[in-house]
Amino acid sequence: MDLRSTDGTDPARTLAHAPTELLIDGAWSPAASGATFPVSDPATGQQLALVADASPADGRRALDAAVGAQHAFAATAPRERYDMLMRSYELLLERIDDLALLMTLEMGKPLGESRGEIAYAAEFFRHFASEALRIDGGYQQAPAGNARFLIAKQPVGPCLLITPWNFPMAMGTRKIGPAIAAGCTSVVKPAHQTPLSMLALGAILLDAGVPRGVVNIVTCTAAGDVMEPLIRSGLARKLSFTGSTAVGKVLLEQCADKVLRTSMELGGNAPFIVFDDADLDEAVAGAMAAKMRNMGEACTAANRIYVQRPVAEEFSRRLAEAMGALRVGPGTEDGVQVGPLIDAAGRAKVVQLVADATDRGARVLTGGTAPDGAGFFYPPTVLVDVPGDSRMAREEIFGPVASIIPFDTEDEVVAAANDTAYGLVSYVFTGGLRRALRVAEALESGMVGLNQGVVSNPAAPFGGIKESGLGREGGAVGIDEFLEVKYIGISV
Numbered sequence: 001m002d003l004r005s006t007d008g009t010d011p012a013r014t015l016a017h018a019p020t021e022l023l024i025d026g027a028w029s030p031a032a033s034g035a036t037f038p039v040s041d042p043a044t045g046q047q048l049a050l051v052a053d054a055s056p057a058d059g060r061r062a063l064d065a066a067v068g069a070q071h072a073f074a075a076t077a078p079r080e081r082y083d084m085l086m087r088s089y090e091l092l093l094e095r096i097d098d099l100a101l102l103m104t105l106e107m108g109k110p111l112g113e114s115r116g117e118i119a120y121a122a123e124f125f126r127h128f129a130s131e132a133l134r135i136d137g138g139y140q141q142a143p144a145g146n147a148r149f150l151i152a153k154q155p156v157g158p159c160l161l162i163t164p165w166n167f168p169m170a171m172g173t174r175k176i177g178p179a180i181a182a183g184c185t186s187v188v189k190p191a192h193q194t195p196l197s198m199l200a201l202g203a204i205l206l207d208a209g210v211p212r213g214v215v216n217i218v219t220c221t222a223a224g225d226v227m228e229p230l231i232r233s234g235l236a237r238k239l240s241f242t243g244s245t246a247v248g249k250v251l252l253e254q255c256a257d258k259v260l261r262t263s264m265e266l267g268g269n270a271p272f273i274v275f276d277d278a279d280l281d282e283a284v285a286g287a288m289a290a291k292m293r294n295m296g297e298a299c300t301a302a303n304r305i306y307v308q309r310p311v312a313e314e315f316s317r318r319l320a321e322a323m324g325a326l327r328v329g330p331g332t333e334d335g336v337q338v339g340p341l342i343d344a345a346g347r348a349k350v351v352q353l354v355a356d357a358t359d360r361g362a363r364v365l366t367g368g369t370a371p372d373g374a375g376f377f378y379p380p381t382v383l384v385d386v387p388g389d390s391r392m393a394r395e396e397i398f399g400p401v402a403s404i405i406p407f408d409t410e411d412e413v414v415a416a417a418n419d420t421a422y423g424l425v426s427y428v429f430t431g432g433l434r435r436a437l438r439v440a441e442a443l444e445s446g447m448v449g450l451n452q453g454v455v456s457n458p459a460a461p462f463g464g465i466k467e468s469g470l471g472r473e474g475g476a477v478g479i480d481e482f483l484e485v486k487y488i489g490i491s492v
């Protein structure tokens, strides 16, 4: 159970040292029933580990631990919480080789990308360590002059944190970081496909001195059965969820019962717009980053690539060349740039979306056919002339498929880009300052990448509008999601 004793080069050794039990009240324990579930390698389909499969009773034990720890944790000095987060940050970086190997084994992304995610995940701890020291308030005169207002911020209370499989570590630290900084305890539920990274993070938090009961981790296969009673118990005061819009809507309804605070980081359908005055080298590099990070399995992935007609052919040719040159294979192999997709269902969806688009007239410039054999691989694919009414223009592709749609005018492309229920991120490539600002302001999304293909940064407020979510994570506002504002009126 101690990743410190391996060097991240031997999968068997790393797996043998990885925690697989529930973390409740500072101790590792099996599910009360003894049940486990298998975690498998998407590159081979082979089983990697058996992990504790929590029941609703185990979930309740974890929430009771979080509730029990809340009062004392809220009273810790900000500097103590700063120290815990900074120690966790340092340990994440110290153990990056092992953690990256573990992540690649269970999630599939190439080792270099896993290392990148661990470093990104660690940055949330460093960022929120400082935020713990900056929780502020106010002092104000009542307009009539006969009273004073003291404005204080207090931790929301015990939180439920639910995370997806695509960024198994960073989506956790983006919530756990501000929760600890604010003085909130939590129960974390990672996705069933990738529990090992979160459990390894649990071991780091214990080693970093996070008190027992402050972060509890529950792994399970029956997410709804375990989490719904916790949401409806009224004992937790907040739910922070990252995952699909469909599940987010179900959880919002459940949260209404006891009026829980919610943060929702949901799905996306990002438009990526290339105007004919853009630097095409930058636009192709931006599209590669926005499309291929995480094999396209990112909420921020460029889902619809709109290219102005005069440069559409040239851009498509260059993108197809770059995509076709990528090396596909198991993420643990040297030089591999594209790993497998997460599972059979994830790949089947990509296959269906490509078939739907080509049936409607889209043309394949590269890729387009899933290989035979073990693992859930799919080749980097570029489709051109994708009709606006095809499924891939409306749904998250979540795979390495670039779908190119030509356009003529600025008004036309802004209308098309906004014609979606989602509103997480948009990308715009143009050389014109006025157009850049005009279009960035007109796009209905919480974030815009202007001549850049990556927007994620722990110091920036990440989040969506419309059906992409509620609230922001990261930035100066990320901690506010875990704080209540209390006003104390004082008669003078």
Ligand code: NAP
Binding pocket: 162, 163, 164, 165, 166, 167, 171, 189, 190, 191, 192, 193, 220, 221, 222, 223, 224, 225, 227, 228, 242, 243, 244, 245, 247, 248, 250, 251, 264, 265, 266, 267, 268, 298, 299, 300, 396, 424, 464, 468, 469
């Ligand atoms: P998902 O199916 O919605 O699952 C996300 C998490 O919710 C998992 O831990 C899952 O557990 C849990 N869950 C599922 N049903 C639940 C229920 N009824 N009650 C409580 N928990 C439940 O999404 P995913 O396939 O893992 O992740 C991909 C999605 O996440 C995409 O839509 C992507 O865009 C989105 N995402 C958004 C952001 C963002 O910041 N906006 C970031 C990353 C990903 P199980 O694994 O056990 O089912």
